[in-house]
Amino acid sequence: MKIDWVALGTVFGVSLAATVALVGLFTLGVAALSRHEAAGAHGGSAPLARTGAFACFALCAAAVAYGIYLIVV
Template sequence: MDIDWAALGSVFGVSLVATVALVAVFTLGITALSRRERATAQGDSATLALTGAYACFAACAAAVAYGIYIIVA
């Protein structure tokens, strides 16, 4: 049995980058929701924060759906 270490390292690197990016985008969504709550408490409009949060969560859902698609296909 021969292990292709270059391919294994490539998969590890891509997985690490994708995981960090997905966590960062989800964190941005949570932060946007927090800003929305803060803005509504002060009486300001928070449509941009809410739109940003929805966009971040949609990107996370799309990445998870794509990962499931790759596994199933």
């Protein structure tokens, strides 16, 4: 049995990068939603923050759906 270490390292690197990107995107969404809530508590509004948060969450959902698609198909 021979292990292709280059391929294994590539899979590890891409998986790590995708995980960090997805977690970072979700974190940006939570931070933007928190900023929107804080602005609302002080009588202001931050519609761009809410739109950005929803965009981040939509991209996260799309990435998860694509991952499920890759597994199923």
